[in-house]
Amino acid sequence: MTTAKRDAYTPETLLSVAVQVFNERGYDGTSMEHLSRAAGISKSSIYHHVAGKEELLRRAVSRALDGLFGILDEEHAREGRSADRLQYVIRRMVEVLITELPYVTLLLRVRGNTSTERWALDRRRDFDHRVADLLRAAADDGDVRGDVEVRLATRLVFGMINSIVEWYRPDGRGAGEREVGDAVVRLVFGGLRKAE
Template sequence: MSVCVDVFNRYGYDATSMGTLSKHLGISKSAIYHHVESKEAILGQALDRALDSLEAVFESVLASDHGPVNKLEAILDGSVRVLVDQMPYVTLLLRLRGNSEIEEAALQRRRTLTRTVEDLVREAQELGELRTDVSGKSAPRLMLGMVNSIVDWYQPGRSGTVDQLTATVVTMVFSGLRA
C-alpha cells in the first residue's frame, strides 16, 4: 500500500496507471489484481487510513468533558500528530479533487471534520472564550489550512519534534505571534 501511495503522490492519482504501479511494486499488473480489484480500491483503502485516523481523534476529543477551546486545541494537536504519523496518506487525501465517487466521499468526510471545528469555534465565541471579531467560518478553515500545509514542508527529524510542532501550531492559533 505504501508504495502505491508514494507513486500516487509523486505522479498524481489520475496520471498513475496500473502499469506504473506494477513497475514500482516490481510485480505484474495481473499480480496486483490478485490482491485488489482496481486502482480505485487502492485509493479507497489509502484514504480510509488517513480519514479513519483523523476521525478517531475528533471522536475521542468530542467525547471528552472539556470546553470548546480545549477541544479545539486537542483537535489541532491530534490532527498534527496524525498528519505526521500518516503523512503520505494524508498528503494523498489533501490532493484530492473530487474526480470520482471515492474522492468525493473522502472530501465529504473532510468537510464534516471542518464543520465540527467550525461548530466548536462558534460555541467558544458564544461562550466568550474566543474573539467574536474573527469569522467563525474563516477561522476553522485557516486553522486547518495551517495544519494541512505541514505536508509541504515538515521533515521528521529535520524540522523539530512532533511535540514541538504541535505546540507551535496550538500556540500560534490561540496566542498568535505578538509578544
C-alpha cells in the same frame, strides 16, 4: 525502493507503495503499470489484492480519514470546555498529519474526478464542519474571539495545519512532531504577539 518479492506482499505494503506513487505522479497520472513497476510485482498480482487503483485510493484516504475522525471520539475531544476540546483536537490533528503523512498528503490532494474522490472530499468537509462547530461553541462560551467569522477562521487554521504536509520531513533534521504541535497550538491560540 528495493523490489520486494511477490510472496512478501500484503495489502498493507502494496498500499504504502501505491500512496507514494499517487503522491509523486498524482492519482490521475498513475496507471496500474506505474503501480506494478513501483511495487515490483505484476499487474495480475496487484489484482489479486485489490479491484483496481480506485480501491487503493479508497483504502489510503480511509486510513487518513479514520485517523482524523478518530480524534473526535477521544475523551479530551468530547469532554470539557469547547475551547479546551478545540485545542486538544488541533494538537492531535498535527500528530495524525505527521504520523500518517503520506496518507493525509494524498487526502489533501484529492480533486473530485471519481466517486471515491468525491466521497473523500465530502468526508473532509464533514470533518471541517465538526471542528468549525467546536470553534463556534468556544466563541459562544466567550473563550475564543468573536471578531473573525467562524468558517473563515476554520479555513485559515486548517490552512496553517494542512501546510505541514508541504514541508514536514520525517528525517529528524528539522522540527519534530512535538515542536510542530507546540508551535501550531501557540500560534493558533495566542498568535505571534508576545504574551504580556
